[in-house]
Amino acid sequence: MSIWGALAGGFVGTLVLTSALSAASEFGLTRMDLPFLLGTIVSSDRGRARVLGYAMHFAVGLLFALVYLAIFAAIDRSGWALGALFGLLHGLFAGTALVTVLLPAIHPRMGTPLSAAADQPLLEAPGFMMLNYGRRTPLATIVAHIAYGTIVGGFISFAS
Amino acid sequence: MRDAGYSPLRDYAAIGDGRTLALVSSKGSIDWLCLPDLDSPSVFGAILDAEKGGGFSLAPEPPFTVERAYLPETNALQTIFKTEVGVVRVTDAMLLPGSGLVPSRELARRVEGLSGSVPMRWRVEARFMYGSGRAELSRLGETPVARSGRDALAVSSWDAGIPVLDETSISAGFVACAGDDALIALSVAHEEPLVLPSRTEVESRLISTTAFWREWSAGRTFEGPWRDAVIRSALVLKLLIHSPSGAIAAAGTTSLPEEIGGDRNWDYRFCWVRDSALTLHALMQLGCPREGESFFWWLLHASQLTHPRLGVLYRLNGSDHAPESILPLSGYRGSGPVRIGNAAVDQEQLDIYGDLIRTAWLYVVAGGDLDSDTGRRLAEIADLICEIWRRPDCGIWEVRSQPLHFTHSKIMCWVALDGAVRLADRDLIPHAHATRWRREAEAIRAFVDERCWSEEAGCYVRSAGSSELDSSLLLGALMDYPSERDPHLSATITALRRELGSGPLLDRYSGEDGLAGTEGAFLCCSFWLADALARAGRVDEAGVLMEQLIGLANDVGLYAEEVDHQSGEFLGNMPQGLVHLALINAAVSVSKAQRR
Numbered sequence: 036m037s038i039w040g041a042l043a044g045g046f047v048g049t050l051v052l053t054s055a056l057s058a059a060s061e062f063g064l065t066r067m068d069l070p071f072l073l074g075t076i077v078s079s080d081r082g083r084a085r086v087l088g089y090a091m092h093f094a095v096g097l098l099f100a101l102v103y104l105a106i107f108a109a110i111d112r113s114g115w116a117l118g119a120l121f122g123l124l125h126g127l128f129a130g131t132a133l134v135t136v137l138l139p140a141i142h143p144r145m146g147t148p149l150s151a152a153a154d155q156p157l158l159e160a161p162g163f164m165m166l167n168y169g170r171r172t173p174l175a176t177i178v179a180h181i182a183y184g185t186i187v188g189g190f191i192s193f194a195s
Numbered sequence: 196m197r198d199a200g201y202s203p204l205r206d207y208a209a210i211g212d213g214r215t216l217a218l219v220s221s222k223g224s225i226d227w228l229c230l231p232d233l234d235s236p237s238v239f240g241a242i243l244d245a246e247k248g249g250g251f252s253l254a255p256e257p258p259f260t261v262e263r264a265y266l267p268e269t270n271a272l273q274t275i276f277k278t279e280v281g282v283v284r285v286t287d288a289m290l291l292p293g294s295g296l297v298p299s300r301e302l303a304r305r306v307e308g309l310s311g312s313v314p315m316r317w318r319v320e321a322r323f324m325y326g327s328g329r330a331e332l333s334r335l336g337e338t339p340v341a342r343s344g345r346d347a348l349a350v351s352s353w354d355a356g357i358p359v360l361d362e363t364s365i366s367a368g369f370v371a372c373a374g375d376d377a378l379i380a381l382s383v384a385h386e387e388p389l390v391l392p393s394r395t396e397v398e399s400r401l402i403s404t405t406a407f408w409r410e411w412s413a414g415r416t417f418e419g420p421w422r423d424a425v426i427r428s429a430l431v432l433k434l435l436i437h438s439p440s441g442a443i444a445a446a447g448t449t450s451l452p453e454e455i456g457g458d459r460n461w462d463y464r465f466c467w468v469r470d471s472a473l474t475l476h477a478l479m480q481l482g483c484p485r486e487g488e489s490f491f492w493w494l495l496h497a498s499q500l501t502h503p504r505l506g507v508l509y510r511l512n513g514s515d516h517a518p519e520s521i522l523p524l525s526g527y528r529g530s531g532p533v534r535i536g537n538a539a540v541d542q543e544q545l546d547i548y549g550d551l552i553r554t555a556w557l558y559v560v561a562g563g564d565l566d567s568d569t570g571r572r573l574a575e576i577a578d579l580i581c582e583i584w585r586r587p588d589c590g591i592w593e594v595r596s597q598p599l600h601f602t603h604s605k606i607m608c609w610v611a612l613d614g615a616v617r618l619a620d621r622d623l624i625p626h627a628h629a630t631r632w633r634r635e636a637e638a639i640r641a642f643v644d645e646r647c648w649s650e651e652a653g654c655y656v657r658s659a660g661s662s663e664l665d666s667s668l669l670l671g672a673l674m675d676y677p678s679e680r681d682p683h684l685s686a687t688i689t690a691l692r693r694e695l696g697s698g699p700l701l702d703r704y705s706g707e708d709g710l711a712g713t714e715g716a717f718l719c720c721s722f723w724l725a726d727a728l729a730r731a732g733r734v735d736e737a738g739v740l741m742e743q744l745i746g747l748a749n750d751v752g753l754y755a756e757e758v759d760h761q762s763g764e765f766l767g768n769m770p771q772g773l774v775h776l777a778l779i780n781a782a783v784s785v786s787k788a789q790r791r
């Protein structure tokens with residue numbers, strides 16, 4: 036297991052995850068757009084937000100790959116199947132705590148259930164399992180994260 | 196038909212906080228409140244079922260008369276109860292959260308004794324889940340609490356008697372003497388623990404809430420006749436804006452009937468794309484760029500899932516899932532069924548594409564930017580219109596009869612393509628297909644002029660080849676549709692007023708719509724008429740009509756969807772966003788025309 040393997044896996048995994056969600060959006064499965072959600076934390080310019088969001092999303096993808104690596108090292112096991120399991124848990128975490136609770140809490144342009152008349156957010160909150168962004172969003176998100184985990188697990192295992 | 200237990204719809208005032216909205220009757224009863232959001236199930240629903248719906252009454256025990264008004268330029272309501280033994284003033288408001296730990300939703304009722312000694316009684320009957328959820332009543336310390344599943348509601352009171360709990364309600368009585376000041380606060384929790392506020396905190400939030408509304412109203416830019424009505428309408432719109440997302444609900448209620456005893460009862464707690472252009476226009480006219488931008492962003496985001504097709508309506512959280520179902524409630528004065536959800540979500544309506552692109556155009560004109568992705572999406576929508584405008588549809592009025600070639604739908608398709616060409620001319624959207632858009636726009640004009648014009652009637656008609664009329668054609672004038680036959684749609688305006696009008700009132704259309712029963716006059720159509728008259732240069736006529744229409748509001752300046760032709764009683768959901776939008780836009784048009 037090596038950091039370089041994790042970083043390479045994180046890069047490729049994020050590439051696949053982002054592309055999968057983008058494809059899901061094009062096919063009308065979801066309105067989920069992670070780079071856009073992340074980018075609008077720092078910019079209200081929609082175009083600039085997307086570009087910045089991609090950079091942020093890749094940074095987060097690399098960070099999570101290092102977290103995977105740390106856990107693999109701690110339990111002294113790795114592999115694509117274990118990575119897929121981590122991806123599943125990662126997807127569930129993203130759909131519940133991360134995007135549903137934490138993102139609205141720190142996002143300056145996103146509404147929360149507590150937003151009232153004095154607030155005027157530019158983005159609606161994703162809601163539980165991001166269901167506000169379409170009924171198939173949980174499926175698309177979890178499948179994409181399983182793919183991410185599989186790739187990260189595979190790269191880490193392959194590089195060991 | 197049952198009248199007992201129901202107040203006339205004219206008797207209701209609305210209070211809210213940008214998440215949900217309560218209706219307060221002139222008898223002091225809160226008969227409608229959904230929690231935690233406007234499109235959530237009701238906790239107080241007596242307006243839809245006086246027995247099972249639940250409510251929060253607060254009134255003198257002796258007979259009383261009422262005077263009431265909103266605190267100037269706010270959404271806080273003051274009701275003065277006059278009795279033979281004294282006078283009491285009640286201030287009702289939904290409180291806006293300040294800093295610190297606050298309830299997620301909070302409603303305050305302040306009772307001030309102005310003279311004499313007035314015995315008062317209040318009663319909270321919480322009926323969660325549209326009356327089907329059984330509330331468990333208990334005390335948290337000394338504070339009565341009603342709980343049901345994921346929801347809880349605490350009733351804190353100070354100098355308002357000692358609350359008594361029975362099986363279904365929390366109630367108390369007290370005497371309000373001159374100089375007395377009592378306070379009752381409802382604190383709401385949804386999927387979280389209750390937060391119980393102190394009296395000082397509630398009073399402080401009541402002050403800051405009214406201050407916020409005053410400040411917000413002071414920021415509105417309209418100057419001209421009917422300013423009070425325009426500001427009230429702006430405040431109503433602000434109540435209908437769902438702050439967590441930026442969406443705007445069509446109205447605050449579901450299933451208030453369009454005919455007493457009839458079944459034209461619909462859920463309006465959704466955002467309709469067809470209202471978008473009028474909404475953005477009104478917000479920009481009022482100097483509400485933040486609300487306008489928020490709404491536009493929400494609209495782009497919500498419509499992304501079905502792109503390039505648009506849903507007719509979306510939930511306030513952006514979801515497109517709004518299946519229609521019927522609740523086991525008797526309905527307002529026995530007017531069932533009570534529906535939640537809206538089956539119109541599955542209809543095809545061509546006019547909404549014109550509304551979306553017109554909204555984008557208004558956003559740009561107001562100084563907003565379109566990013567390249569949005570531009571691409573708008574261009575793809577314009578391409579779609581070129582393919583589908585020849586189809587029949589259900590039209591703006593969402594008829595449940597056979598789809599037709601509605602004239603208004605075709606005009607709005609022209610509005611869409613004309614807007615796309617204008618955006619392309621400014622390089623805001625890709626212009627590769629602009630020639631096709633121009634060609635199809637001309638084809639639509641030719642279709643409307645040849646197939647939707649009646650030589651016999653001397654005006655445009657409801658649908659291709661028909662002899663029926665439709666008030667939505669007034670929107671052609673409002674959307675700058677350049678008719679060659681009727682340059683300002685003037686003949687059509689005259690025909691609509693003659694055939695569908697009665698004094699200041701206007702029906703929606705003549706002919707079938709696939710539904711049984713009748714309905715009242717549609718108030719938004721009357722305001723569109725005033726707007727169209729002003730644009731056609733018939734300014735005096737427009738001014739007189741505006742005066743008449745302003746006079747049709749209830750005592751606090753609100754409108755429902757419709758007015759009964761004979762009795763003048765309100766019908767349909769309220770407060771109705773489209774009516775208040777139309778009022779604002781008409782007031783702006785008429786006052787501009789008068790200045791010219």
